[in-house]
Amino acid sequence: MKSAADRSAGVIAILVGCLSLREAYRLYPYHVSLLGGDHTFPAFIGAGLALAGVWLVLFPGPSVKSSAAGLTTPELAEAESSIGKFNADESIVDGSPPSDTRSGDRISGRLQFLPRQGLIPLLLLIYTFILPWAGYLVGTFIIALLLFRLLGIGRWWRCAVYALLLTAGLYLIFIEWLHTPFSAGTLWLHQGGD
């Protein structure tokens, strides 16, 4: 079966190629010679991308079969059975019912249109937006908590403990040791100032 992904990528390559050619055209008046100037590489890149894009649209490769980290089918089955085994073992320790990703599924279940791996970039982007406002400690704790929950650690209190440890560990390394200038958070400044 021909790859629709290749065709889509081909279209994107053509569009980016056109954008690059437009940049070359915009920069051409500032040239030193026909091939000497800031326009030269954008022109080469634009032409190359457009041609490669057309090639991909016309001659897409076969669809990529989903692979599973190099595991062959029997190994995958073995790995999946060991997921269940591992979580069963884990549940014996903390007394929780055996499940591997139930909590994660509960979070992502509310956003059915997004797979769990799709929620990760969303959470990370939210982190970049709340960080200046909430500050390092609160922002990192909240996102760590949600990430642990999403990835199936289990109950909220357990996620909170892990999140607290991670936030504290990163604080010691990056803020105390490396002196990274993270925002302290405007939320607290406003409260204190008013």
Added chain:
Amino acid sequence: MSNLSMLLDGFGHAVTPMNLLMAAIGVLVGTFVGVLPGLGPTSSIAILLPVTAVLEPTQAIIMLAGIYYGAMYGGSTTAILLNIPGEASSVPTCLDGYPLAQQGRGGPALGIAAIASFIAGVLGVLGLVLFAPVLANQALRFGPPEMFSVLLLTLVIMMGMTGGRFVKSAVMGLAGIALSLIGLGANSGLYRFTLGWSPLEGGLDMVSILIGLFSIAEVMRGLSEKKTAISAGNIGSVYPGRQDLKQSAPSIAAGGLIGFFMGLLPGCSAAVTSFLSYDFAKRISRRRHLFGKGAIEGVAAPEAANNATSSAGFIPLFALGIPSSPPLAVLLAGLMIYGLTPGPMLFEQKGSFVWTVIASMFIGNVMLLVLNLPLVGIWAKLTRVPFSILAPVILLLSMIGAYTVRNNLFDVQVAVVFGVAGYYLQKHDWPIMPLILCFILGPLMEQSFLQSMAISGGSLGIFVQRGLSVAFIIAAAAMLVFSLYMVRRTKKRIREERGDSLSIINAEA
């Protein structure tokens, strides 16, 4: 001063308590992350690059080199104990390592892997001492046209070696150059590719892109594949017997030599050399009937090749400024962050630094052996760490790592965007390496091209009028054909051994 005396001088600088500590930490951290599911050498270096920011450049590079060696070795633990090759280069190690582990001889297999890695690593560093200064000396004669041709040679081979369709590699390479051009144009002083958006005026940060493509994408992939911890069984003693050593010696020598000389070629990945050396070791062995059923030399050969290739990669990196594998591309980024531009002038201008780092590689290899043999049991236990605990740690380290380079949240957002892009690119078998390499080398390539045009008055003829330049262009064409053959061979072997499921594209992530 001769190379030997420079090396001894380097040892004098390297053997300080702080440098030794950095090498030890690097090797331990590298092995630690190499053993963990979901992290390879490239991701490890990319995440830890900002953490080294507080160190002196020499200490930082010593630590990063240690991480690189350690992570390469760490991958063999999961291959032998769990039959999970973290990267394509570990597939041949699985073939005999896992049957040995099943026979209760996982320990000796890990021990031989460590010894083979050590011997081949030292051999590789010796080669680095002998060849890199000679190559750098020759490269001093390069003018802009020769530099452009050699970069073209590297990129063409690299695109051929990725193992995918050439057109996909070309698209990725061109996209990498385009991304590198974002920001201020050197000639016109005008912004390029910013689309009038001010955050792009400073260009894209290399570390953010690397963190996105390797760390975040790797976690997303791990999650989609339900990566988990799988416990290993009893591994036995880690010290191989005299018979094991005797049987492995020819394979270690063969693997080391194949790995080293093939590793000199830009783009010739450890996957190619480890398969080649495994097949060679099988051919020369008297016990070839045991290969695939638990022959110790079947572990020794690919592990030796793997490490020799890693060491040989430093030669084009230091002498020409050309990284031959994704982890070395990240190391190059590290060198650049510390204001050290690898290339022919590095030996001239920063000789003391280079020889200290080379000396520390010897030390790093010794540490790899001394620290790892007694710790094999602990590394084996680490394979049980659940992915659900590791992933948030990796993600938050990545976020903070991307932030610390320029203290800019825009860089973090760039990392996230490239994380998503990397996930989909890997999922659809698009090679990441050409994008990274072209992003790093793109500005240098443009500069040497424009300088060549200035010399020739705008004529492309300059590239075929100078002997060395023509030689590089012809070599590019020849190497492309050779690399396509080697990749086809390696893919065929992977298909034979693992079915169709492990790609050599994006190996060593």
